Amino acid sequence: MKNLKGRFSNEELEELKKIGVVFDSEHDYSEDELLTIHEKITDDFPYEYNSDHEGQPKRLGRIFESIIDKFSDDLNI
Numbered sequence: 001m002k003n004l005k006g007r008f009s010n011e012e013l014e015e016l017k018k019i020g021v022v023f024d025s026e027h028d029y030s031e032d033e034l035l036t037i038h039e040k041i042t043d044d045f046p047y048e049y050n051s052d053h054e055g056q057p058k059r060l061g062r063i064f065e066s067i068i069d070k071f072s073d074d075l076n077i
Contacts, residue, residue: 001029007070015063019044038077041067 005013005023016022021040029037045064071077 001034001075002026004029004034007074008067012063012067015060016041016067034071034075034077038068038071041071 003025004027005025008016008023013023019040021037041064045068
């Protein structure tokens with residue numbers, strides 16, 4: 001899959017970079033590569049993030065949830 005980077009917001013890309021995930025827009029990612037990236041993202045997901053008074057995750061939790069949703073919904077991973 002090409003242009004994987006274009007599926008994510010700048011904010012999401014910045015957080016992914018912090019955990020060592022950097023996408024190359026020109027690279028054609030195989031399904032195995034996508035699965036490896038997904039594992040890295042879910043392994044580093046901030047499970048113990050704080051939530052606001054309404055039970056909604058705060059910024060970092062929302063970002064990671066959005067990233068994981070994109071892998072699930074857009075990439076079928």
